[in-house]
Amino acid sequence: MYIRKILLALLGSVIAVVHAVPLYIALTVALKPARDLSSRWRPPKSPTLEHFRFAWAEGDLLRAFANTLLITSATALLVVVVSAIAAYPIARIRSGVSTVATNAVLAVMMIPSLSVIVPLYSVMNRLGGINTYWGIILVLTTGSLPLAIFLYANFIKAVPKELDEAAIVDGCGAVGTFLRVVLPQLRPVTATVLILKGLGAWNNYHFALYFLQKPELRTVTLSIAGFFTEYSSDLNAASAAALLAVLPVLAAFMLLQKQFIAGLTDGAVK
Amino acid sequence: MPAAIRKRVMPQLRRHRLYLLCLPAFVLFAVFEFYPLLQGIRLSFTDWNGFSQTYRFVGFDNYVRLFHDVRITTALRNTLIYGLAGAAAQNVWGLLYALLLNLKFPGREWVRAVIYLPVLISGLIIGYIWYFLLQYDGGALNDALALLGAAPVDWLADGTRAVGLILLVSSMQYVGQAMVIYLAGLQSIPAAYYEAAAIDGATLWRRFVHITLPLLAPAIISTLILKLIGGLQLFDVIMALTSGGPGFGSHSIPTLINYLYFGNQNAGYSAALGIALFALILSVTLLTGRLARRKEVEA
Numbered sequence: 001m002y003i004r005k006i007l008l009a010l011l012g013s014v015i016a017v018v019h020a021v022p023l024y025i026a027l028t029v030a031l032k033p034a035r036d037l038s039s040r041w042r043p044p045k046s047p048t049l050e051h052f053r054f055a056w057a058e059g060d061l062l063r064a065f066a067n068t069l070l071i072t073s074a075t076a077l078l079v080v081v082v083s084a085i086a087a088y089p090i091a092r093i094r095s096g097v098s099t100v101a102t103n104a105v106l107a108v109m110m111i112p113s114l115s116v117i118v119p120l121y122s123v124m125n126r127l128g129g130i131n132t133y134w135g136i137i138l139v140l141t142t143g144s145l146p147l148a149i150f151l152y153a154n155f156i157k158a159v160p161k162e163l164d165e166a167a168i169v170d171g172c173g174a175v176g177t178f179l180r181v182v183l184p185q186l187r188p189v190t191a192t193v194l195i196l197k198g199l200g201a202w203n204n205y206h207f208a209l210y211f212l213q214k215p216e217l218r219t220v221t222l223s224i225a226g227f228f229t230e231y232s233s234d235l236n237a238a239s240a241a242a243l244l245a246v247l248p249v250l251a252a253f254m255l256l257q258k259q260f261i262a263g264l265t266d267g268a269v270k
Numbered sequence: 271m272p273a274a275i276r277k278r279v280m281p282q283l284r285r286h287r288l289y290l291l292c293l294p295a296f297v298l299f300a301v302f303e304f305y306p307l308l309q310g311i312r313l314s315f316t317d318w319n320g321f322s323q324t325y326r327f328v329g330f331d332n333y334v335r336l337f338h339d340v341r342i343t344t345a346l347r348n349t350l351i352y353g354l355a356g357a358a359a360q361n362v363w364g365l366l367y368a369l370l371l372n373l374k375f376p377g378r379e380w381v382r383a384v385i386y387l388p389v390l391i392s393g394l395i396i397g398y399i400w401y402f403l404l405q406y407d408g409g410a411l412n413d414a415l416a417l418l419g420a421a422p423v424d425w426l427a428d429g430t431r432a433v434g435l436i437l438l439v440s441s442m443q444y445v446g447q448a449m450v451i452y453l454a455g456l457q458s459i460p461a462a463y464y465e466a467a468a469i470d471g472a473t474l475w476r477r478f479v480h481i482t483l484p485l486l487a488p489a490i491i492s493t494l495i496l497k498l499i500g501g502l503q504l505f506d507v508i509m510a511l512t513s514g515g516p517g518f519g520s521h522s523i524p525t526l527i528n529y530l531y532f533g534n535q536n537a538g539y540s541a542a543l544g545i546a547l548f549a550l551i552l553s554v555t556l557l558t559g560r561l562a563r564r565k566e567v568e569a
Contacts, residue, residue, distance in 0.1 A: 005374075005375045005376065008370070008373055008375035009375045009376050009377050011370065012370070012371070012375060012377055012378060012381040013377065013381070015367070015370075015381060015385070016377075016380060016381045016384040016385070019384050019385050019388070019442070020384050021403070021410075022396070022399045022400055022402075022403060023399065025399070025402045025403055025410045026399045026402055029402050037408070039408075039410075039413040040402060040403075040408065040409075040410045040413065041410055041413060041414070082294045082295050082298070083295065085291040085292075085294070086291060086292040086294070086295035086296075088288070088291055089288040089289045089291050089292055090292065092288070093286070093288060093289070095286070097286065097289055101289075101292055101296075104296070104299065105295075105299075108299050108303045108304075110548070110551065110552050110555060111303055111307060111548060112502075112503050112524070112547055112548060112551050113503075114503065114505060114524040114527050114528065114544065114547070115310070115524075115527070115544035115545065115547040115548040115551075116303070116306040116307055116310050116544055116548075117527060117528070117531065117540075117544065118310060118313060118320070118527075118531050118537050118540050118541040118544060119305075119306040119307075119309035119310040119312075119313055119541065120302065120306040121531075122309070123301065123302070123305060123306055123309065127301075138298065138302065139302055141298065142298040142299065142301075142302040142303060143302075145295050145298065145299070149295065174287070174288050178291075199390060202392075203390075203391070203392035203393075203394075204392075205392060205393075205394045205505075205506050205509070206505055206506070206524075206528070209528075209532075210532075221392050221394050221395070224392075224394065224395060224398065225394060225509075225510075228398050228401075228510070235402070238398070239399075239402065242395050242398050242399060245392070245395055246391055246395060249390050249391060250387070253383075253387060253390055257383065260390070261386065261450050264389070264447065264450070265450050265451055265454050
């Protein structure tokens, strides 16, 4: 039995090492002084943080992080509120209207975001939402709603209806019932939606590329893309910038590993 | 609950006024999804360049052009590769990882975490990080080749190889997602089934085919659809690694839409390609869903 476990652990470590190679290479590139031209496989002899400092200042990363944080949290919050309240009648009322609404949500899910980018851009242009926070927040929110509505609707269906009925008998209105009885029970699915859609907004690139063209509105992904095209001769700094962008996600994952995996699995299966 | 109360309560629950709660979501859908989709269909029949005030209607010209444009036929082929081969690879690969990491051994949690972590990172950043391995001059892979005495390879200079590498990079990034879905599926299979089969003398392989696979079927179907849709929309990794090059060799339809609109001011044509992508994803999803349901009925 011991030998079996040792062999499995060995095989597991080989797999883990293979998957860790890209990040390891990026780390050696970012930590080596510019004059150190040794192979990227070799760990740095005299590691330096100069590239991180340069990337942080030159890429205006503080502002990019602040922009991304603002857009991500506003999007996640909006998605939770709008999808939770939309899911309630769809899950609770049995009528043709609910069926139509469900199908409409399904239809939206089928529209790939880049397939309507040309008209979406002109709509946003007419609304004055290009280069604004609200423009990108609303677009990201809309794209995140369908899956979130399904997750909430499935979850609400599992909350016993008798609880609603008891609340109504006690004189609670429909909205009051939702707020006081149903909402408090939605905590697990809310965690899932927050993680799933927050991550999507944090990592988004293609919408930001179109709707945030002013440098001061740049998100983290846009800054990194800028680094790799504008500073293509300074790959050490580009690597440092990319690693700085990974850091918050890595920290969040280490803190909330269980919730992340549970959330992303739920989001995929249901 | 007494019938009298039920009679008083249910109509209240059924009150259609409650549908007002759907309003914010549906206003957003109307403005940012349905209206653009209709507008996209309209624009796809024009020669709009993306910024001028005027444009002409050109009938089906854009759609006819789609079929004769070699950039688009290449991108279509690549998109199908990214979608179909990506879905197949990640499912088999993810299932193998799940089977291995479902066994108990020290360090198992770490291996899972390392495989899973890239799922959380933007495809753009993963693509850029891979550039440090694939670069011709000083790239990590060519260094390794030199150590073996082999000549360096210009990895991304050839269209077909670039497509293969993009497929590999994105599959390696997202294999962790398939893995955790399968792990959850494996853990929900009661151990008693395997014990009973073992008593009956079933081999490991037969246990896998007759217990594991059928009970994982729902997970397999949903992972397959998820990966298919994701792969057909692949954008970030391609932008980071090749921007669709060399030439137009590694473009997918999404990156080509971006190129035609952003880089080429061909908005009408790009809109037509967008509608074609929508039709492609719609039919692939519906087809997979239908096939999957038929399989489920048979099983």
